[in-house]
Amino acid sequence: MMQILPLFVAIPLGAGFLIPLVGRRNPRLCDALGNMTMLALLAMAISVIGKQGVYWVGGWLPQAGIPLGINLVLDGASLVMLLTITTISFMVTLYSIQYMDRYTSRSRFYSLFSLMVAGMIGVTLTGDLFNLFVFLEIASIASYALVAFGTQHEELEAAFRYIVLGSVGAALILFAIAIIYALTGSLNMAGISRALGTSPKPIYFFAVAMFIAGFGLKAALVPFHTWLPDAHPSAPAPISAMLSGVLIKTLGIYALARVLFNAVGMTPLFLDVLLVLGTLSIMVGVLLALGQDDIKRTLAYHSISQMGYVVLGFGLGTRLGIAAGLFHLMNHAVFKTLLFLNAGSIEYATGTRDYNKMGGLRSKMPVTAATSLIASMSISGIPPFNGFWSKLFIIVAAVQAEKYGYAAWAVVGSILTLASFTKLQKRAFFDEPKEAAKVAKEVPVFMKASMIGLAVLCVLMGLLWLPRIQEGFFMQAAKSLQEGFEYATHILGQ
Amino acid sequence: MHYALCLVLFMVGLYGVLVKRNLIKIIVSLVVMESAVNLFIVMVGYRLKGIAPIMDSTIPPDQFVAASVDPIPQALVLTSIVIGVGVTAMTVAIAMRLYERYGTYDIQEIRRLRG
Numbered sequence: 039m040m041q042i043l044p045l046f047v048a049i050p051l052g053a054g055f056l057i058p059l060v061g062r063r064n065p066r067l068c069d070a071l072g073n074m075t076m077l078a079l080l081a082m083a084i085s086v087i088g089k090q091g092v093y094w095v096g097g098w099l100p101q102a103g104i105p106l107g108i109n110l111v112l113d114g115a116s117l118v119m120l121l122t123i124t125t126i127s128f129m130v131t132l133y134s135i136q137y138m139d140r141y142t143s144r145s146r147f148y149s150l151f152s153l154m155v156a157g158m159i160g161v162t163l164t165g166d167l168f169n170l171f172v173f174l175e176i177a178s179i180a181s182y183a184l185v186a187f188g189t190q191h192e193e194l195e196a197a198f199r200y201i202v203l204g205s206v207g208a209a210l211i212l213f214a215i216a217i218i219y220a221l222t223g224s225l226n227m228a229g230i231s232r233a234l235g236t237s238p239k240p241i242y243f244f245a246v247a248m249f250i251a252g253f254g255l256k257a258a259l260v261p262f263h264t265w266l267p268d269a270h271p272s273a274p275a276p277i278s279a280m281l282s283g284v285l286i287k288t289l290g291i292y293a294l295a296r297v298l299f300n301a302v303g304m305t306p307l308f309l310d311v312l313l314v315l316g317t318l319s320i321m322v323g324v325l326l327a328l329g330q331d332d333i334k335r336t337l338a339y340h341s342i343s344q345m346g347y348v349v350l351g352f353g354l355g356t357r358l359g360i361a362a363g364l365f366h367l368m369n370h371a372v373f374k375t376l377l378f379l380n381a382g383s384i385e386y387a388t389g390t391r392d393y394n395k396m397g398g399l400r401s402k403m404p405v406t407a408a409t410s411l412i413a414s415m416s417i418s419g420i421p422p423f424n425g426f427w428s429k430l431f432i433i434v435a436a437v438q439a440e441k442y443g444y445a446a447w448a449v450v451g452s453i454l455t456l457a458s459f460t461k462l463q464k465r466a467f468f469d470e471p472k473e474a475a476k477v478a479k480e481v482p483v484f485m486k487a488s489m490i491g492l493a494v495l496c497v498l499m500g501l502l503w504l505p506r507i508q509e510g511f512f513m514q515a516a517k518s519l520q521e522g523f524e525y526a527t528h529i530l531g532q
Numbered sequence: 533m534h535y536a537l538c539l540v541l542f543m544v545g546l547y548g549v550l551v552k553r554n555l556i557k558i559i560v561s562l563v564v565m566e567s568a569v570n571l572f573i574v575m576v577g578y579r580l581k582g583i584a585p586i587m588d589s590t591i592p593p594d595q596f597v598a599a600s601v602d603p604i605p606q607a608l609v610l611t612s613i614v615i616g617v618g619v620t621a622m623t624v625a626i627a628m629r630l631y632e633r634y635g636t637y638d639i640q641e642i643r644r645l646r647g
Contacts, residue, residue, distance in 0.1 A: 168608055175615045182622055186629070191644050194630045198642075201623050202558060206549060208619075209565045212612060213542065213572065219605070220576040 040091035042082060043110040046120070047160045047173075049082075050075055054152035061145040069135045072148035076128040076155070083124040086112060088510070092165070092529050103530045105226035111165040111529060114515035118364050119162040119292050122371045125495075126283045127155050133379050133488035134276045136481070137386060141274060147187065154180035154280065158288040165529060167215050167301065168225045174211070174256070174289050178204050181285055184277045185269050196265075196272035203265040207255030214248035217241060218302065227301035228526035234303060242302070249297055250311060257290020259349060260318040263342050267326070270341065271334035271391070275382020278334060282341040283375035287367050291345060295352050295360075300518075300525040304355065312353030317444055319346030320451035327458050333381045333393050336462060337374065340417065343451060344370045350444060351432045352519075359435035361508070361516035366428035369499055373416040373425055376492040380410040383485055384466065387478040393462055398471030402478040405486045407467045409493040414463055416496045418456035424499035431503070534575060541568035555627045555637045559620065566616040570609050577605030 053075040061068035090113050094100070098107030112120075131151065138144055157177025164170050182204065186197035219225055221242060222233035234242070251262065258266035266286070270278050298304050323343030330336040348370070351363025383406045384399065385391050400407040416423035419430070429452055436445035480486070502511065518525065545568060548561025582601035591599075627637070634642050 168611070172611060172615065175619070179615075179618055179622055182619075182626075186626055189629055191633050194626055194633060195642050195644060198555070198623070198626050198630060201619070201626060202549060202562065205562050205619055205623070206546065206565065209542070209545075209562075209569050212569045216569065216573045216576055216605075216608075219573075219608075223602075225604070225608075 040093040040110075040112065042086065043091075043093040043112060043163060044095065046079065046082060046163060047110075047156050049078060050152040050156035050159065054149045054156060057152065058145040058149045061148070065144045068145045068148045072131045072151065073128070073135070075152060076124065076131045079155070079159070080124040080128045083117075083120045087117065087121070090114070090528075100530050103232070105224065105229045105530060108169050109165040109226065109228075109529065110163040112163065113525075113528070114511075114518040115292070115296070115364065116162045116518075118368060118512070118515045119288060120159065122368050123155065123158050123162065123284050123288060126280065126371050126375050127151075129375065129488045129492055130276045130279050130283075130379075132491075133279075133382070133485050135484045137276055137382055137485060138274070140386070141187065147184075147274075150180045150184050150187075151277075151280075153177075154184065154285070158284060161288050161293055165228060166226050167218065167230065167297070170293060170297075171208070171212055171215055174293065175208055177285065177289055178208065178256070181277075181281060185273045185281075187274055187277065188272070193272045196268040200265045200269035203255055203262070207252045207262075210248045210252030210255070214245045214252060217245040217248070221245070227296070228529040230301045231303065231523045231526045232530070246298070246302055246308060249294065249302070250308070250315075253290050253294035253297070254315065255290075257286050257294065257345060257349075258342055259290070259315045259345065260322045260342065261315075263319070263323070266342060267335055267338045270338040271332060275334075275378055275385065278338075278382070279375040279378035282338060282378060283371045286341065286345060287348070287371065291348055291352070291367065295519055299520065299522055304522060306355075309353050309355045312349050313441065313444055314353075316346045316348075316350030316353050317447045319343060319349065320447060321346075324451050324454040324458065328454065328461075331392055331394050333384065333391050333462065333466065334378065335391075336393075336458065337377050337381060340455065340458070341370075341374055343455065344374065344417065346451070347429060347432055347448065350448060351435065354432075354435050354439045354441065354444075355520070356435055356439050357513060357516050357520055358431065358438060359516075360519055361512040362428055362431035362435050364515050365503065365512050366425075366432060368502075369416070369424040369428045369496075372492055372495045372499060373413040373423075376409060376413040376489060376496065377417065379485070379489050379492070380406050380413065383481045383489065384478075386481055386485070388475055393466040395472050396466045396475045397469035398467070398475050399478055400467040402471070402475060403480045405480060405489060409489040410467065411463060412493045412496050414459040418459050419452045420456070422500055423496055424502075425496075427500050427503045535572065538568050538572040538575065541571070544568075553639050555630065555639060555642075558639070559623050559627060562623065563616070563620060566612075566620075570612055570616070573605045573609045573612065577602035 093110040095108045157173045160173030182201045222230045255262040327339035348363045348367045351359045416425040419426045433445045545561045545565030579601045585600040585603035
């Protein structure tokens, strides 16, 4: 039954090698293969909704409760991530068909893209710490190359900064994994949680601090955020969308949550660290975003801020907080991808990213303007769009947990987000047309289709918080994180 | 004690990454950091006067487990070295392209972005 799990990694990995082999001479074949791969992954992800299970690679079953091999785990939380990654990947490849006409070597683009997706899905599914590190590096290396894809001055500079900080983060994570291995003699997350027991040594806190710093670098939480506003805007628009939409969440936040909650054990101290990091990210991200006039840089700073909300939700440690955090993670993936694709369309049509030079795009590009308005309202938390519900429930969860100060910061952050997007919408779409906007035309059909699809999701995803779906989906996901060491029982048996 | 030396080596690398201005020196510092971690992983599995972890019929299993070094870190370190080489190659490639564009290896002069 769980035989499908390794295919989630194998299919994009295979596509990553196949596409440059067969598609070098024929760019349309690359488009077809890339889109088919992502569509197949999406279909597979939909087919496993509501299922849970463990797959032991190579048939090495655990003996007497001790894990021997690597396992892939599908539970509530990994299902949420799996659906998010596959949906966004498909929408982004659909958009890339026409957007990537501006670049050469399309086969390499799809190849790196597939590798990145394979790495992210691997991080989502794996139940083994070292395996998590390997997949994390696969996704990271592919993303370094994709940021530098244009090979112009800015792209290379941004990619270099990204690669340096990314490698530091990876080294910290690997160091922490080695310490945990030395302490427990196990690399399997379930095995680690069994072996650690209740009275940790001081070195254990050192390892957890390294995990938080390492994954924090990958997730661009605030003291570690400096690379993100350079790297995300410099990449081609579909890649910016992937990086902000799913990469920082999977490699940073999901991996951190999985390791902290299920492997090394969550304590009130770590929860407080997450709360502080989350609140700092919300405020610093949004304040820096207000000062930008490059549309993609603004969005990149908002990614930092919105990730703060997710971390804040996780840091509350309650069932509702984690569920709302995961819901916001999913919503952010949809609307931030849409916003980056909108920015890509504007750049495609006008050739600039500075929104002081645009203005009046509303009449020239009606589809882009409408979808961008929906996404902006969604990210600013205006009902009935999806972003409103997830932010509302993060704040409700904070109040329920009696963290009134943090709830207040979340509200302030949301108001500032609204201010920033009002400015962006006004300057780009509503004001009098300026030079750059006069020649603008609406973008081609696949780009429109992808943007409309995401806008529809923005409107409909609020329905996911209806009680029945929420119980079965988000609460289930939150349960799998919050129950902590119970995770080991599901995987290894009693 | 030996483990602390790995941490010192790691910090030396981190210092280089944060302070040095030359791209190549930054890359070398990254490699130093990776080596520190790899060294630590190998040392975790080391056992004084341990035997090679190859099972044969002459030793009973429980004695073998007590005497042999831990083979898992050796497998891990191979993987991690390969990943490290991949990242280093990528970084060097980007540094070369940067030199072609800017004509300098000085990170202070490579400043088109405001970040």
